[in-house]
Amino acid sequence: MKDAYDILVIGGGPGGAMAARTAAEKGLSVCLVEKRPAIGAPVRCAEGIGKELLQEFISPDPRWISAEIDSAKIIVPDGTSLQLDPQFAGNEVGYILDRKIFDRELVWKAAEAGSDVQVKTRAVAPILENGTVKGARLEFCGKVKDVTAPVTIAADGVESKFARWCGIDTTIPIRELATCAQYLLTDIDIEPHTTVFFLGNTIAPEGYIWVFPKGERSANVGIGISPRCCGPGRRPKDYLDRFVADHFPRGKPIECIVGGVPVCKPLQTTVADGLMVVGDAARVSDPLTGGGIYNTMFTGKLAAEVAASCIAQGDCGCEALSVYDKEWRKSKMGKAIERNYKIKEFFITLSDEKLNALVKSISHINLKEFSTFTLVRELITRNPKLLLELKALKDSIS
Amino acid sequence: MMLTIHREICGYCGACVSVCPEGALELIDAYLEVDEKCISCGICTKACPLGALEVDHEGRL
Incomplete structure (x- = not known):
């Protein structure tokens, strides 16, 4: 890791990886840092993405596709189901990924393009000069190092702190966080190419339960609900356990994960002097579905493109970088979020x-x-x- | 500290970090840290998918 780069990317999820790869392909010097010791783990995701959407960024590869989906089903409390058949399936169905492999592939591609990559390396503070972000203080195994860059891209996920340290209010209103739990269940009877969504205030208040196939007899079975409806004995895991007991009593969990998904409006601003914010850190996940893979990849790539032209023009101030903010808001993705x-x-x-x-x-x-x-x-x-x-x-x- | 983190329950997902109005929480890999900015408002306890956070109200001034 050098002392100075054109772009410093904080976070090694799909948003950070797309940003690093895009910037490196444009010939910029880039460093991507990930605080966790491994890219791709732990997974915090139901792993679904539309086929066409994914293909905007990368050709599908069976190594990181767990299941291909050709229909979707919505089930309401009285048992009525709405089946959306293959010929009508648009972008809301597609692939269920294997994020552990997928995320590594994306970071691999960033590295191949020339980006430096550091894991178990955490940004502990921004480097600020007269209010302008000039990089970050990084910590790696107890060693502290300052890395400077005219543009820092915060891709640090739902638990983002970096943008907040730089003066952007990133707090998600409590009623606008989906609090989630998910099992990867195996040895269960499912339709292996159909995603199923269960709605209802008793089973998943202000949210839904999903069954996303991960193979012939395995699925991500998860829930996202409003914290307003939570309390002792009524946490996401409690609701999920009841659902699993009813629907998949013999399922065997080989993974149990939890997480928060922003279902709020995106940040008021996703740029500051020398700073850009992408993906979940920018709160651009879909407020209705909670889907975020495409949105984070889209914003990551766009941020790097704008950063590259700003660096070329020698102006990385808020005004110059705000092209990114304006672009994503008026994009198809931005309109869909609204x-x-x-x-x-x-x-x-x-x-x-x-x-x-x-x-x-x-x-x-x-x-x-x-x-x-x-x-x-x-x-x-x-x-x-x-x-x-x-x-x-x-x-x-x- | 008036916010209790039950580490045997915590799934270190960071949901609580995102709703903290004070920026008092931080997730360091698999370790949730709370600092002196915590005002024991209890918002984070509602966000936790597992119920790992608890505010000791008796400890409040």
Whole structure:
């Protein structure tokens, strides 16, 4: 590790790796640091991503694809299910990844492109000069070293501290964090190419339970709920244990993970003088689904592209870097976050009865294309009596 | 310290870090650290997926 780079990337998840790779491919000197001793572990993810979305960044490789998904199913409390068949499956279904391998592949590609990589290396403070971020103080096995760079990219995930140290308020409002638990269950009977989403206030208040296949007889079975509904005996793991006891009593867990997913609005600003924030650290995960792999890769890549042109022009101030902030907000991803935030705000108000009725209203139709957009449009068309209540939904897609 | 971290329960996921309004929590690999900025507000205890955090209200002034 040198003393100075063009770009310092903090965090070795998909966002940091994409940023480091993109910057290195543009000929910049880059260092990526990861505080954990290994890239890719522990996994904090249900591992789903749309096929076309993934292929924007990397060609699919069976080494890190656990399952291919061709249909999705939503199940509401009264048992009504909405099956979304292969021919209608859009971007909401696709691959279930093996993040342990996938994340390593991405960092490998960054290294191949020329980026330095350091694991078990933690940023402990930003280097600030007159309010401008000039790099970071890093700690590795008790040794402290200052590394300077005109641009630092904070890709430090949901537990991000770096942007906060630089003066950006990153606190997630408690009601807008999905608190999650997940088992990798094996030896269970599943449909190996179908993702299943269970909704309902009893089983997963203000959230959902997912079953994402990881192979013929294995799946990520997890839950994300609102902390407002949590308490002793009502933690995500408690809800999940009850679900597993009901649905997969003989399943054997070979992994038990927990985590938090931002379902809030993105940060007010994702740039400062010498600083860019990407991925979960920027709170750009999808507020409706909690999906974040694509969004973090997209913002990581875009941040590096903008950083490269700012470095070339010799201006890495907030104003210059804000091209990144503006670009992602007006991108398809940015628009989807805005829309899905409104949809989420509507869905968390629904009683089980309403949920049943709404899903029933569209359970027999054939959607030409399955996406959040078409789903919401159908809901509105099929429920004229609920027009007033659905107004927020209508506004979200207009 | 008025915030108790039950380390035998903690899944070191960092959910609590993200909701702390004071920036008092930090996840260092598999170790959750709490510093003197903690005001024992208890917000983090709600975010924890496992119930590993507890605020001792009797200890409050």
